Amino acid sequence: MxxxxxxxxxxxxxxxxxxxxxxxxxxxxxxxxxxxxxxxxEDNQFQLYFANQAGSLLVSEKRELTIAEDKYRALVAALIEGPQTADLEATIPAGVKLIDYQIKAKTITLNFNTALRDNHSGGSAGETLTVYSIVNTLTALSEIDRVTILIDGQQIDSLVGHLDLSRPLRYNQKLVAGN
CATH class of the missing domain: 1.10.287 (Helix Hairpins)
Structure with missing residues (x-):
């Protein structure tokens, strides 16, 4: 036909x-x-990583941030403020401040005050979630591949004795729920 x-x-x-x-x-x-x-x-949607209620994994929280000038400071400030989702837990101790940062060759070096170490509750899981909530949030940006953490301008071997911070860290997908 x-x-x-x-x-x-x-x-x-x-x-x-x-x-x-x-x-x-x-x-x-x-x-x-x-x-x-x-x-x-560009839209102002960012992925921030916070702990699940069990404190065993990171969960991504999509957040719209109003950024006037400095998205790196805004992202760290949002991590410090904590999650907006009720079933997520903050990973950054109280009193933490980002002093400054530098970006070189896709590596961001974040310089925090001593509260990041002094006010931390401890434990290997807690230390890992604190560090990788910062690392995974910032390496989710296309222009950042690695994160180095300093305390008061000084290189540190670890935050509270469990995780090697003497070298830059990359995104860790194994710590993200659902992966």
Missing amino acids: QFKLNLNPGQKRKILLIIRLLLLAAACFYLLFLLKNNFLI
């Missing part, structure tokens, strides 16, 4: 024009989708 349309040349041109316009519109929507998902169009 064959189906044949009897269209005059003017009708054929109109149908082809409509098809071209639909293809052009689809290509434009696809391009916008790619640009947005590849961070060429």
Whole structure:
């Protein structure tokens, strides 16, 4: 069974024009989708990592932050403030302040006050979640691959004795719930 349309040349041109316009519109929507998902169009959505209630894994909390100038300070400040989701737990001890930071070759070096170490509750799991909530949050940014943590401008071997902080750290997917 064959189906044949009897269209005059003017009708054929109109149908082809409509098809071209639909293809052009689809290509434009696809391009916008790619640009947005590849961070060429900035929105203020960020992934912050906090502890689950059991204190065993990190859980990502998507957060919209209003950032005037400095997104790195804003992200660390949001981590210090703690989660907005009721079933998540804060990972940063009270009194912690980010003194300053530097970025070089996709590595951010964060300089915290001594409260990060002095006010920490301890334990290997707690130390790991504290450190990797910072590391995973910042390495979720495309321009950051590694994080170094300093206390009062000094290199430290560990925060409370369990995790090696003498070298820059990378994103740790094993600590994220659901992975």
